[in-house]
Amino acid sequence: MNLTQLDQHLLMAVMALAPNAYGITVMEHIERRAGYKPSVGAVYAALDKLEEKGFVSSRKGEPSKRPGGRRKLFFTITAPGERALNESLRATKALARGLRLKEAFRPMGALA
Amino acid sequence: MTKYHIDENGRTILAETFRNHEWKKIGEWVKTSRGMAYLLDEKVVLETFKSRVWEAYYKAAQDGFYKAPEDGLKLKAHRQIVDEAGEEESAAPSPPRLAEFLVGLCAGRGARRGTQRGRGRALADATLDDLQDLFERDCEKVGVKRARMRYWAAALRSSWPFLRVALGRLMAAAGLLKVGAGLWKFLSGG
Numbered sequence: 001m002n003l004t005q006l007d008q009h010l011l012m013a014v015m016a017l018a019p020n021a022y023g024i025t026v027m028e029h030i031e032r033r034a035g036y037k038p039s040v041g042a043v044y045a046a047l048d049k050l051e052e053k054g055f056v057s058s059r060k061g062e063p064s065k066r067p068g069g070r071r072k073l074f075f076t077i078t079a080p081g082e083r084a085l086n087e088s089l090r091a092t093k094a095l096a097r098g099l100r101l102k103e104a105f106r107p108m109g110a111l112a
Numbered sequence: 113m114t115k116y117h118i119d120e121n122g123r124t125i126l127a128e129t130f131r132n133h134e135w136k137k138i139g140e141w142v143k144t145s146r147g148m149a150y151l152l153d154e155k156v157v158l159e160t161f162k163s164r165v166w167e168a169y170y171k172a173a174q175d176g177f178y179k180a181p182e183d184g185l186k187l188k189a190h191r192q193i194v195d196e197a198g199e200e201e202s203a204a205p206s207p208p209r210l211a212e213f214l215v216g217l218c219a220g221r222g223a224r225r226g227t228q229r230g231r232g233r234a235l236a237d238a239t240l241d242d243l244q245d246l247f248e249r250d251c252e253k254v255g256v257k258r259a260r261m262r263y264w265a266a267a268l269r270s271s272w273p274f275l276r277v278a279l280g281r282l283m284a285a286a287g288l289l290k291v292g293a294g295l296w297k298f299l300s301g302g
Contacts (some may be wrong), residue, residue, distance in 0.1 A: 023242035040242045041219065041270025044235055045277055060234060064241055073238040 003088040006046050007055075009034055011085045014047075014056055014075050022061070022072045047075055055081030129252075205256040207247045211267035215239055218271040221278040239270060 003011070013029040014021040023040045026047075031037040038046075050056045056075045063069030077085070116127040116138065125139035219236035243266055250259035 023238060024245055039266065039269035039273070040239055040246075041215070042273040044219070044239050044270075045273035048231075048235060049277075066244065070237040070241040070244075071234070072241055073234060 003084060007050060008085065008088055010046055011077055011081055015077050018076050019074060021075045054078060055084055205251050207244060207263045208260055211264050212240060215267045215271055218274040243267065
């Protein structure tokens, strides 16, 4: 059950933003928290792939008020998605354990 | 069409903003050397350059609310700005059609081929709607011309991930064909 880094970030963003997770909100959430900005297309293409694997589900929103009335797609994480994310994060944590990184992330006050 | 109106006490002219449909002050009832007059606020007009508030400003000016600034030069400058805006922005700004077409095409082709019908269309619609939201934000922030340039950049960046999926599928199909041809050659003893 391999998840790329973008997949991990998307699943976490979708979880955090539920039930209002769609392209722009997900993109901006990742930009705020992870410091990079995926394109709208990258977000939707990756979410589409995750939906194919059964890790997220989507529903169509109301048509917009503009001429043409396009609909947004809102995403929510599924139970298998949460499991896959959990496993993936655990694997990352296990790999990182014991490494002496130059800028180690420690909880506040841990050095005292 | 954007609207404008004069508030209840008759002192302020308000225009509807392009994105949030809020009412924004564009002019005021002031005392001039020639008596009281509505003077349109040049600063607001310059700030909202090429956004839809322009239309309201233009309409207000056509209705004669710009009259009676003290010096003729200022009036001329107002008139010029209004005319330029009127020529360029008579309709609501729209993103570049070709860029929209490109994104629609790529998103439609790059969607997974699942059991859901119209999946490509749904993805294309969602992507285009989000890009339009960003375009409208940019129109307010940086003006229509730069917003269109940004839209092109976003459209190209957004097309590539879908295109990659479509190309991957094509390569897989080509690979299968090659394997099939090899197998056929082997079985037919060629």
